[in-house]
Amino acid sequence: MGPAPTAPPQFAPYHHPAAGWGAAKSVTRFLVREGAYVDGPRAIMRMNHENDGFDCPGCAWPDDTKGLHLDICENGIKHVTWEMTRKRVGREFFATHSVTELSEWSDFALEDQGRLTEPMVYDAASDHYVPIRWRDAFDLVGRTLRDLDDPNRAAFYTSGRLGNEATFLYQLMARELGTNNLPDCSNMCHEASGRALQASLGTEKGTVDLKDWEVTDALFIMGVNVASNAPRMLTALSAAYRRGAQIVHINPLVEAAATRTIVPHDFVDMALFKSTRTSTLNLQPRIGGDMALLRGMAKAILEQSTTDEKALDQLFIGRHTTGFEAYRALCEATPWEEIERQSGLDRAQVLKAARVYRDADRSIFSWCLGVTQHEHGVDTVREIVNLLLLRGNLGREGAGPSPVRGHSNVQGNRTCGIDHRPSPEFLDRLAEVCAIDPPRAHGLDTVNAIEAMRRGEVKVFVGMGGNFALAAPDTPATYEALRGCELTVQVSTKLNRSHLVHGRRALILPCLGRTEKDHQRGGLQSTSVEDSMSMVHLSVGMKCPASPHLLSEPAIVAGMARAALPDSETPWEWYIEDYDRIRDTMSQALDGFEDFNRRVRLPLGFRIKQPARELVFLTPSGQAEFSAAPLPDVVPAPGTLALGTMRSHDQWNTTIYSDNDRYRGVKNLRTLVFLNPDDMRERGIAEFDPVDITSTAKDGSTRTLNGYLAIPYEIPRGCAAGYMPEMNVLCALGDYSTQSDQPIMKHLKVTVTASA
Structure with a gap:
């Protein structure tokens, strides 16, 4: 199942200005399609506004410093409208559709069903998700984590949209359990x-x-x-x-x-x-x-x-x-x-x-x-x-x-403790402030967590937001890894592929979105985020939650933590009553967050101190250090191309809004590859010809996508490009940088040939 059938694929080079009336028309069509006639315009007037606004859950570009009232963009509006949809995915939906059936649906169709409304657990006997009470869901998580013979058999993944307060509690839970297995989306980007x-x-x-x-x-x-x-x-x-x-x-x-x-x-x-x-x-x-x-x-x-x-x-x-x-x-x-x-x-x-x-x-x-x-x-x-x-x-x-950080709080996640390689100084301070004994050994990043799941060494996977199954490299290997787990837990707002590629037991825990009001015992709560330039500011939701059964991300983390750590002296429930209490603890535990609650309420928030900006260099030499690395050989071998994956314009990370890419002149098509016209002629390939794309990994293994359509494009000879997540299958799990451990999704070695 997917979008309604459309006209055949089209391509015409784009020659218009970016944004402008093209963006305005695109936003209008999107608001109409989603029926957001009231909430859409309201959101536009509240997004990225200081004091009473909510932070765009899209990119991490800083908010305007001069009080601009329309500090918004086309993709931000789409992202927010997608979250505010009136469509709902409740128990009736899951009773109607089995996991096997849903696995055949397109990723667009899955998310297009709307907002998740209540916690669900996978029932293997019926192959359906069925409702579960929050208390029972937390008990399942807690019991499974407690039964592990080693806390390092669990991995706690973080998406870049998680707010700072939930981030701090999440890493605290993992470290109190005894692991630094905190893979995150930064492992794949910056x-x-x-x-x-x-x-x-x-x-x-x-x-x-x-x-x-x-x-x-x-x-x-x-x-x-x-x-x-x-x-x-x-x-x-x-x-x-x-x-x-x-x-x-x-x-x-x-x-x-x-x-x-x-x-x-x-x-x-x-x-x-x-x-x-x-x-x-x-x-x-x-x-x-x-x-x-x-x-x-x-x-x-x-x-x-x-x-x-x-x-x-x-x-x-x-x-x-x-x-x-x-x-x-x-x-x-x-x-x-x-x-x-x-x-x-x-x-x-x-x-x-x-x-x-x-x-x-x-x-x-x-x-x-x-x-x-x-x-x-x-x-x-x-x-x-x-x-x-x-x-x-x-x-x-x-x-x-x-x-340029690509997700709204990915930088804040790292600042607030999501790091599989934490510094001794950070752990010392966390131990002192939170009265825990955090583990000192480095944990698993994204690639190594997948490998550990495949080997059966990691048995519990918790995904705090995102769509891990699609975002990670080597899609078949990632699927195999997740399916080998004893338990997978996905904290999400909408249905996605990661709910269908699950462990032997699986939970879907629905959470509040960035646009929604978060009421706790202490009143309406706010959360904080950090942008690409180290500014920290508050975000306050504007609308009623999509369902009365949703919990906030901090509340979900606290619920899992209390169930997994019943004897913990950390005041999990007390923290959730008023997020100012979390921020008070963060102000003691995190360098640069001193006087957090007061400073984050200043106009535009506050900027975390940057010693290097003041020419204070915290390097071994105490100075800025030149590097002297040799130039790598990046020239493709004869007959091969270097392929980079990227987003289309009408998507955000793994969320696909349509099969169009306006700024590259493409309509009704995602399974494509952009090629230099001379490279196409050399291979006897014409526009829209179906081609097979085969990547060769470092270990010599190959992966192939068949029947993609070739598009001539202004790109250097020897280069090719196409869309993620569809092309993630071409990046072998072992094809990661030895310098950063990142999957090398922008530099895959491929051959492109006309399909038989």
Whole structure:
């Protein structure tokens, strides 16, 4: 079952501005389709508003600092409307449809059934989910966890939308049980960024804020499709262009956001159909070629420094860095021919980017998964930092590194303790404040948790939000892992694939959404989130819950914890009565959260301190550290292509809103592969021809998708692209970066051939 039949697949290159009237029309159609005639407009007026608003459950782009009343985007509105649907999935639905039947439905159809309304447990005899009381559900979780012979036989996964208060309780429960098995979505997206920034600067986060974006001279936007993944960034890009800043987009695909935009809350521009450019230079390196481009820019700056004393910030380098001479020698020893070969760009293009960087007094580098989901993702992010250090672009206004986090509170999850490799300092403080004895051994990340489930070593999987079965790599292996568990628990708002790929026993625990009011004994509650730039602020729901049987995420965590830890001295029930109590404990346990309850209620909340921004580097040397990694060989072997997976415009993570991708000109199609026209001709493939895509893993094993349709696209030769989660099957579980342990979903080795 899926969307109603539509017209045949269509493709026409997109030539319009991003956002603008196209977004307005898309939102209107979506609101009508979902019947959100009242709640939709209400949500638009409350989303991302300080004090009484709720935080968009989509991306983590920071809220406007000047009180903008329409700080929203097309995808955010879709995401919220999808959550506020009037459709319901209750006991009658599950009585009608077996798990076997539902497993044949499309992922769109599953989520389109609406909001889950009560806790359900899988009944193997009937192959149906049946109702279960909350108390009994918690007892099942608690009894199963208590019966484990080792707490490390459980894994506790976290999606990026979980609020800070629930996050803190969740990690506290896991560690009081005795495990650091806390895999999360960061393991699949920005793990490389965190490890690289920690090694270079002593922090896992970027150092800039939105005010820096407003004054910088140059923006380098790398490996991110802004119009779909962080659409509110379009406001910053258009403003930067208007004040004369240089904007360089670096991506194998020239996305809509790298051309022009009409920002919807610029009413005059909307009325006049007046667009603003969002770039001054577009560069298309080959997939994986970003590091070579960065190395070339650094080489050009260093060469220029022999005749231009202002090309380098020698004072900054001497006072605040270490490893410069080794890096200089590495750049000098890297031939231009190798830089051109690995980047896929000619020397003149690299020099253009270097010239922009040299001429700018203040520069910001911003990047997303196009940089991180590679074997060499950590080295590439460190190369970004190297380039910033050369010109002292750190510790001053308008300059620094700025990773784009893709989910609303994924950064807050890590800040508040979701980390399978916690630091001794964090554990010491947690032990002191919460009176527990947390385990010290590192736990399992996402890939290793899947492997442990497949081996039978992990027997309980708890998913706090998200859709793990679809989000993870190597879909068949992930399915096998989940089905081998004794118990799987999914805390969710809507039906999804992870409820159907389950253990021998399974629970669906429905929770409140971000848009809904959370009433506890202490009154209406708020939760906090942290954005991409370390701002922490409150979120308050606006509408009545979809069902009276829903619990909040903190309440669900506390219920599981009390059942699993009946003798715990942690005041789980007391915490849930008033979330201020959780925040009071967090203020003692978490560095940077001092006086949490007062500061989070300030206008716009507060920013967590960033020592590196103040040129305090918590590295072994006490200085910012240059790295000196060799360039990786990213040139595909003859006959092969490098394939990167990505979202379509009409989806958010694993949630599919339609089979369209407006900004890439695609309608009625998701099972496709974008190819360079010359690569297509070489293989005798024409537009819409069915093709077979075969990936070859590091261990030599292969995986194939059959009958995908070929689309000619402006992408470098030797490169290909297609949509996740459908293409996750091509990424073998063992194909993860040895630097970050991330699945290398942006750099799969594939062959593409015409289907027989």
